[in-house]
Amino acid sequence: MSVFTPVSAEQLAAWLKRYSLGALQGFAGIAEGVQNSNFFLDTAHGRYVLTIFEQLARYELPFYVNLMAHLARHGIPCPAPVAARDNDYLGELLGKPAVIVTRLGGRSAPHPSVAQCAALGAMLAEMHLAAQSYGGRQAHLRGPAWCRETAALVLPFLDEADAALLREELRYQGQHRPGELPRGVIHADLFRDNVLFDEDGAGTRVGGLLDFYFAGVDDLLFDLAVTANDWCAAPDGGLDPERTEALLAAYHATRPLTAGERAAWPAMLRAAALRFWLSRLQDIHLPRPGSMVLQRDPDEYRAILRARIADAHPPWLASPGRGR
Amino acid sequence: MSVFTPVSAEQLAAWLKRYSLGALQGFAGIAEGVQNSNFFLDTAHGRYVLTIFEQLARYELPFYVNLMAHLARHGIPCPAPVAARDNDYLGELLGKPAVIVTRLGGRSAPHPSVAQCAALGAMLAEMHLAAQSYGGRQAHLRGPAWCRETAALVLPFLDEADAALLREELRYQGQHRPGELPRGVIHADLFRDNVLFDEDGAGTRVGGLLDFYFAGVDDLLFDLAVTANDWCAAPDGGLDPERTEALLAAYHATRPLTAGERAAWPAMLRAAALRFWLSRLQDIHLPRPGSMVLQRDPDEYRAILRARIADAHPPWLASPGRGR
Numbered sequence: 001m002s003v004f005t006p007v008s009a010e011q012l013a014a015w016l017k018r019y020s021l022g023a024l025q026g027f028a029g030i031a032e033g034v035q036n037s038n039f040f041l042d043t044a045h046g047r048y049v050l051t052i053f054e055q056l057a058r059y060e061l062p063f064y065v066n067l068m069a070h071l072a073r074h075g076i077p078c079p080a081p082v083a084a085r086d087n088d089y090l091g092e093l094l095g096k097p098a099v100i101v102t103r104l105g106g107r108s109a110p111h112p113s114v115a116q117c118a119a120l121g122a123m124l125a126e127m128h129l130a131a132q133s134y135g136g137r138q139a140h141l142r143g144p145a146w147c148r149e150t151a152a153l154v155l156p157f158l159d160e161a162d163a164a165l166l167r168e169e170l171r172y173q174g175q176h177r178p179g180e181l182p183r184g185v186i187h188a189d190l191f192r193d194n195v196l197f198d199e200d201g202a203g204t205r206v207g208g209l210l211d212f213y214f215a216g217v218d219d220l221l222f223d224l225a226v227t228a229n230d231w232c233a234a235p236d237g238g239l240d241p242e243r244t245e246a247l248l249a250a251y252h253a254t255r256p257l258t259a260g261e262r263a264a265w266p267a268m269l270r271a272a273a274l275r276f277w278l279s280r281l282q283d284i285h286l287p288r289p290g291s292m293v294l295q296r297d298p299d300e301y302r303a304i305l306r307a308r309i310a311d312a313h314p315p316w317l318a319s320p321g322r323g324r
Numbered sequence: 325m326s327v328f329t330p331v332s333a334e335q336l337a338a339w340l341k342r343y344s345l346g347a348l349q350g351f352a353g354i355a356e357g358v359q360n361s362n363f364f365l366d367t368a369h370g371r372y373v374l375t376i377f378e379q380l381a382r383y384e385l386p387f388y389v390n391l392m393a394h395l396a397r398h399g400i401p402c403p404a405p406v407a408a409r410d411n412d413y414l415g416e417l418l419g420k421p422a423v424i425v426t427r428l429g430g431r432s433a434p435h436p437s438v439a440q441c442a443a444l445g446a447m448l449a450e451m452h453l454a455a456q457s458y459g460g461r462q463a464h465l466r467g468p469a470w471c472r473e474t475a476a477l478v479l480p481f482l483d484e485a486d487a488a489l490l491r492e493e494l495r496y497q498g499q500h501r502p503g504e505l506p507r508g509v510i511h512a513d514l515f516r517d518n519v520l521f522d523e524d525g526a527g528t529r530v531g532g533l534l535d536f537y538f539a540g541v542d543d544l545l546f547d548l549a550v551t552a553n554d555w556c557a558a559p560d561g562g563l564d565p566e567r568t569e570a571l572l573a574a575y576h577a578t579r580p581l582t583a584g585e586r587a588a589w590p591a592m593l594r595a596a597a598l599r600f601w602l603s604r605l606q607d608i609h610l611p612r613p614g615s616m617v618l619q620r621d622p623d624e625y626r627a628i629l630r631a632r633i634a635d636a637h638p639p640w641l642a643s644p645g646r647g648r
Binding site for chain 1: 343346
């Protein structure tokens with residue numbers, strides 16, 4: 001159970017008077033959240049999600065909340081924050097920052113099809129383009145600098161083989177990650193459980209992009225690499241060519257990928273694998289006191305990193321000119 | 325058929341590249357519009373309505389479009405304008421101003437129930453409160469001054485009895501409409517065809533408030549009077565007490581009505597009836613060249629005006645203290 005802050009119906013109904021959402025009709029805690037307390041919230045006006053932030057401070061939140069509002073008003077299907085009568089998206093409930101967002105329909109696709117990978121690629125490109133007019137600017141907080149700092153913290157906990165792999169990958173990234181790729185606000189965590197497809201999860205219309213709380217400015221290609229590593233993995237840890245090419249081709253049709261991005265693709269896939277191996281190592285070896293972060297298996301991303309290292313020519317755009 | 329500006333799929337698909345809405349999947353003209361060209365628009369991201377403005381100029385539109393955006397982000401179910409990649413809600417298509425808004429589900433209720441009148445009353449009060457933080461300010465353009473000017477224009481076309489009724493009502497309004505009532509942005513045209521209820525029109529959840537192109541700052545009570553005259557009319561032209569009291573009680577529970585508003589209620593119902601009698605007379609006797617405005621029967625609102633004049637004690641809040 002991941003609802004940390006208990007709220008009564010009376011507290012919630014009183015707090016809702018700050019909003020123009022009509023009377024409270026029902027609410028229930030959501031078990032999935034791992035960093036916040038989340039509640040489904042039904043009012044006379046519709047269905048919403050209430051988030052009470054357990055870890056992020058109020059001053060950290062406007063970048064994320066305003067980004068979601070920006071993307072939603074541009075037609076990107078993401079949770080749209082609801083403004084209170086004082087015009088602010090961010091409120092305070094039981095002494096913690098809180099926000100109400102629209103509740104999106106649909107289901108995630110644990111085993112995405114080629115068509116779903118294509119739909120997601122097109123949506124990711126649309127999101128990158130829509131975010132270009134967003135005024136907020138914040139670095140992606142889990143970029144190369146974070147990787148170096150976190151590696152230093154977790155290295156003492158690793159056995160010799162893992163330590164060697166980590167040191168070697170940091171060295172490789174320092175030498176091979178180019179500095180001149182197209183940049184912008186990225187989602188940075190677009191795993192399968194953060195995407196909803198309409199209806200029963202079998203459709204190909206992307207009905208929701210969720211959880212923008214890792215978003216920040218970085219190489220746009222990094223977003224594609226994170227996404228490919230999760231969405232297009234084959235059983236052997238390699239990238240499934242058909243799904244990867246569908247993801248990239250649909251993205252490319254909306255935001256054309258550059259020659260520089262093509263050249264950077266193998267290194268970027270490794271960078272994306274490294275980032276999640278590191279955060280999982282950190283969660284296991286250096287858990288934050290009082291935190292209830294779900295501990296995911298770091299070995300999964302060590303395997304993905306090794307597979308990316310082994311594949312010097314990963315799938316790219318499926319065109320005659322791809323040069324493989 | 326009310327689609328005046330024909331658009332091809334090719335023109336629309338090319339124009340849509342200014343937005344982050346994904347590929348065009350289908351579109352169809354909407355027959356109901358009478359002042360604009362409206363199209364249903366399906367894209368990879370969802371369902372929308374495209375409006376091409378045939379009468380309003382671009383400089384007149386930001387007040388209305390930004391109002392809808394403001395209300396939508398506060399949780400009032402109204403069409404939400406979609407921003408283009410340049411961040412602007414207003415675009416230009418075939419030389420005319422154009423906007424894309426979200427398409428709301430639901431149906432209108434031609435024969436509203438008591439419960440639907442209550443739901444609408446609560447929603448109208450929420451809308452009035454949410455609009456208080458809207459920065460745009462524009463007078464309601466069909467207020468008392470417009471009534472006097474329009475009366476002068478249509479009087480030459482009226483027979484003696486109608487002319488006498490009109491002159492007498494203008495005199496009455498000049499003497500009896502108070503100047504100190506709570507004011508704010510009102511919808512000003514909340515007829516039954518501008519409200520959607522969820523599902524099949526039989527539900528009581530208001531799923532949409534439509535057509536804000538008459539909105540402006542006026543007495544909030546005027547909005548209630550327009551609404552009551554249309555939603556709560558009995559077959560004899562009088563106000564049905566049960567529906568009127570439900571509308572007002574639900575409104576009152578969200579924004580308490582004042583003693584001044586109670587005193588002004590009979591005159592305000594007459595003012596609302598007068599405004600629609602006048603616009604219908606104007607549409608018939610002084611049609612704008614090239615306009616295809618639907619001509620509605622002025623006699624319907626003459627009858628409503630007469631019924632309101634005859635009823636010095638119209639239904640008000642159903643409470644022991646209502647003083648009837």
